[in-house]
Amino acid sequence: MDYFFEERENLRFDFYDVDSKSPNLSKHDFLGQMFCTLGEIVGSQGSRLEKSIVGIPGKKCGTVIVTAEELGCCRDSVLMQFCANKLDKKDFFGKSDPFLVFHRSNEDGSFTICHKTEVVKNTLNPVWQAFKISVRALCNGDYDRTIKVEVYDWDRDGSHDFIGEFTTSYRELSRGQSQFNVYEVTLLSFLIETEVSFLDYIKGGTQINFTVAIDFTASNGNPSQPTSLHYMNPYQLNAYGMALRAVGEIIQDYDSDKMFPALGFGARLPPDGRVSHEFALNGNPQNPYCHGIDGVMEAYYRSLKCVQLYGPTNFAPVINHVARYAASVKDGSQYFVLLIITDGVISDMAQTKESIVNASKLPMSIIIVGVGPAEFDAMEELDGDVVRISSRGRFAERDIVQFVPFRDYIDRSGNHVLSMARLAKDVLAEIPEQFLSYMRVRGIKPSPAPPPYTPPIHVLQTQI
Incomplete structure (x- = not known):
């Protein structure tokens, strides 16, 4: 199969008890199914996924073990x-x-x-x-x-x-x-x-750690109004939710514990109304982790109900938050991806440039998704694809930022699934190369992959 890190490649395995007398598949006894993604297999320990077969309700149908190996070409x-x-x-x-x-x-x-x-x-x-x-x-x-x-x-x-x-x-x-x-x-x-590939590192145990940072500034509009980018529509995801789910559902396959820090910025927090640019969406600053993308979505919606949208739009605090963790793990065992979703013009451009230049030496990448109709000229400068970003005479060691405006990926027919797939494909396409550029510069080789799986040998014991 062709493997693409930036795409969600869904797989379905059907299991049958073969009736050798009939070539017709419908005549074979159906035993069950297993659903997964190719990324889920690749991202599991040793690129070896063990998962239960789903079949007749109330009946244990066994497990299936799937391993992935990259072709040399x-x-x-x-x-x-x-x-x-x-x-x-x-x-x-x-x-x-x-x-x-x-x-x-x-x-x-x-x-x-x-x-x-x-x-x-x-x-x-x-x-x-x-x-x-x-x-x-x-x-x-x-x-x-x-x-x-x-x-x-x-x-x-x-x-x-x-x-x-x-x-x-x-x-x-x-x-x-x-x-x-x-x-x-x-x-x-x-x-x-x-040379060694992205998959060599993943198979050797390198973890991709995913962090979310969401813009809670007042320019997004009142969340209770349909015109707001944060509007909690009971029938469909808002732009923030679509961007978060599109990227998160792919990234989460490469994190073994599926626990993700989720942060907000630009809001006034209860009970004293202080403005924060680095607050935990789950309300627990000592443990901002949410379980899976569903947990992040739940914390996001809960925050919308209790914080006051305010401002300004500062990126540097959340970038520095992730950079502190990345700075403590430079041995290649972990790599950090920060997703920032925002609607407006950045307020702390100088500080953000400084943070990105510093972070370019660390095992991390930054994805910025712009939502809404605003002009995002400054974001193109942060992207650094054409002109490498610099701060106070220092240039970024690597290109670690990818920016896209979500409006460029919205399907004209209103198909949100297609919109999300297009967005994820573009914003995640650069992550493997950014990952490899860090490993190459630091001279870090992938850890040896675990030995291939061998089924247990059942010994028949008899009594004499």
């Missing part, structure tokens, strides 16, 4: 470098600021962004830094699958000017140095490397 990465010559001049003053965007093609003919180069300022003849990307991310292991490369001129306001594009394939790139004449882009080098 998914381990290759490539180190590539490109340059260009005489690109189109897009800026009125000065030359262009070009960068490349790589897309892999999907089975349905659509394209998914898999890499962006850095911006090379003020030149029509850029030489981009060499970059490494997994073959899986580049073409899903299909050497003849189309790879589309777009060339843009970077603009500060995010409205990057399109210069041109070309298509190629892994097989074509692997032939070595070549020139794509249409836009004068040249492949300078192409080196194949086989």
Whole structure:
């Protein structure tokens, strides 16, 4: 099976007692079913999941053990470098600021962004830094699958000017140095490397720890009103709930105890009305953990009923909260993912940049989901995909932030399940590479996987 960390891949196992006399499946005796996700198997200890079979009510139907093993062909990465010559001049003053965007093609003919180069300022003849990307991310292991490369001129306001594009394939790139004449882009080098993967670490026992931080500022609107982004609609999830469930239901498969810290910020708390930017949704600051995503959702709705939405919108306290835990576990046994869901313009930009630069040295990633109609220009700066984030002259060691506006993923037909799947796919796509970049920089190797499961041998004992 193709495995994607960023997607929820549901599996169903049906068990039958085979009637050898009948080729018709309906004639076999049905014994039961087992439901799980591929992530649940991969994320379990040693990538070995043991789960009960559900069958006839009141009857024990046994258990099934499923193990997962990564195929060797998914381990290759490539180190590539490109340059260009005489690109189109897009800026009125000065030359262009070009960068490349790589897309892999999907089975349905659509394209998914898999890499962006850095911006090379003020030149029509850029030489981009060499970059490494997994073959899986580049073409899903299909050497003849189309790879589309777009060339843009970077603009500060995010409205990057399109210069041109070309298509190629892994097989074509692997032939070595070549020139794509249409836009004068040249492949300078192409080196194949086989290395440890994200799944090697997960199988070796590394835990993904998930923390939620929710915006409780007054700009969200009164939760009792249908116009509020926090409106508790009895018939469907609000935008916060959809974002939380979309991301959380995938991440939770990689956390063995399914206990997640859930925080809020920007609210006045009872009984004294003090403003907090780092409060526990369950009301217990000494133990802010909730059981599973359902527990987080329950704590979120409970908080809406007892706190007063206020402000401002400060991110730094919740980032520093998770960073304190990440700083205490740097041996590769744990990795932390913080999900921030917010509706508005950030108030503590300087402090947040400082927090992100500091956190880039730690085993953690930050996902920011913007909900509602606000402009999120500042969030693009935090994302750091095009220009690496910096604070007081220091640049982030790694790109650890992924920002998306939820409105870009809402299905036009009103299918919320599809909206949530689209959101999760995009915001989680960068997590495995961010995880691996930390491990590579620190020289941390995955722990050995547990030995493969062998069924117990039943010895027949007799008396003489």
